[in-house]
Amino acid sequence: MNLTGNTILITGGTSGIGLALAKQLNMLNNKVIICGRRAERLEEIRRVNAGIVTKVCDIADAQQRVDLTEWIFQNYPEINILINNAGVQLHTDFLRTGDLANIRKETEINFIAPIHFIQLFTSYLSRKESAAIINISSGLAFVPLAVAAVYSATKAAIHSLTLSLRYQLRNTTIKVFEIVPPSVDTELGYEHREDKTSTHGGMDVNEFASQVIDALQNDIYEAAIGTTANLRAKPQEMFDVLNRW
Numbered sequence: 115m116n117l118t119g120n121t122i123l124i125t126g127g128t129s130g131i132g133l134a135l136a137k138q139l140n141m142l143n144n145k146v147i148i149c150g151r152r153a154e155r156l157e158e159i160r161r162v163n164a165g166i167v168t169k170v171c172d173i174a175d176a177q178q179r180v181d182l183t184e185w186i187f188q189n190y191p192e193i194n195i196l197i198n199n200a201g202v203q204l205h206t207d208f209l210r211t212g213d214l215a216n217i218r219k220e221t222e223i224n225f226i227a228p229i230h231f232i233q234l235f236t237s238y239l240s241r242k243e244s245a246a247i248i249n250i251s252s253g254l255a256f257v258p259l260a261v262a263a264v265y266s267a268t269k270a271a272i273h274s275l276t277l278s279l280r281y282q283l284r285n286t287t288i289k290v291f292e293i294v295p296p297s298v299d300t301e302l303g304y305e306h307r308e309d310k311t312s313t314h315g316g317m318d319v320n321e322f323a324s325q326v327i328d329a330l331q332n333d334i335y336e337a338a339i340g341t342t343a344n345l346r347a348k349p350q351e352m353f354d355v356l357n358r359w
């Protein structure tokens with residue numbers, strides 16, 4: 115698809131993949147709107163990146179999702195691309211008493227919120243000449259990381275959802291993409307890292323964002339970036355590699 119002259123909402127643009135995509139898409143002359151919970155970060159990003167629009171929104175809250183969508187339709191009616199990017203990764207230990215509140219929150223952010231945004235945006239986007247919904251899943255959608263059991267399950271669910279959505283929208287102008295990231299060096303999972311100064315490791319986030327843009331421009335509807343191709347091709351072998359503990 116053409117990646118200039120669009121108006122794009124990226125959920126979760128205060129760090130990592132969302133921020134790297136926002137900067138690169140902004141440089142390609144798209145109007146980019148990002149959201150997140152951290153107001154100071156959003157303000158700083160807006161200050162140093164002319165053109166990026168920011169809005170504080172906690173996507174775990176359904177009313178805030180509705181308010182954000184209405185605000186966008188009112189102020190940026192030309193919106194034609196939704197990128198469901200925001201996510202959190204928690205650890206789930208089934209041998210300990212479960213923390214249901216955290217499980218609900220992780221599922222709300224990673225799975226319910228993207229579904230809700232899709233519901234809110236689809237009929238609006240279907241009236242556009244060219245539009246897209248882009249879901250960020252994970253290599254862990256195809257091979258779970260057992261310590262991140264709920265996270266991996268939400269990403270498998272996003273993969274399944276994207277298949278159904280693409281089929282349902284096949285006769286509309288909306289293209290439906292799934293981006294399948296490998297391990298990318300971002301703040302993901304920062305909360306449960308013992309050493310807070312350590313990095314997530316993995317692919318450089320700007321290189322990752324460039325490859326995403328390349329995939330979108332080439333209409334690769336299920337874009338497995340970097341090593342994730344292996345996870346899809348050899349799930350059992352890769353399960354053993356990922357889960358050596």
Ligand SMILES: NC(=O)c1ccc[n+]([C@@H]2O[C@H](COP(=O)([O-])OP(=O)(O)OC[C@H]3O[C@@H](n4cnc5c(N)ncnc54)[C@H](OP(=O)(O)O)[C@@H]3O)[C@@H](O)[C@H]2O)c1
Nearest residue numbers: 126128130131150151152173200201252297298300301302
């Ligand atoms: N990094 C990887 O290795 C990797 C691999 C596969 C898939 N992914 C996926 O890529 C996506 C982006 O993650 P990342 O790696 O870029 O991690 P990140 O650096 O931690 O960024 C996550 C973003 O999501 C936002 N977010 C989280 N909860 C939110 C909420 N309740 N409301 C609004 N925004 C929220 C955060 O903003 P605030 O904190 O300001 O709210 C932040 O901007 C996620 O869906 C993740 O699952 C990442």
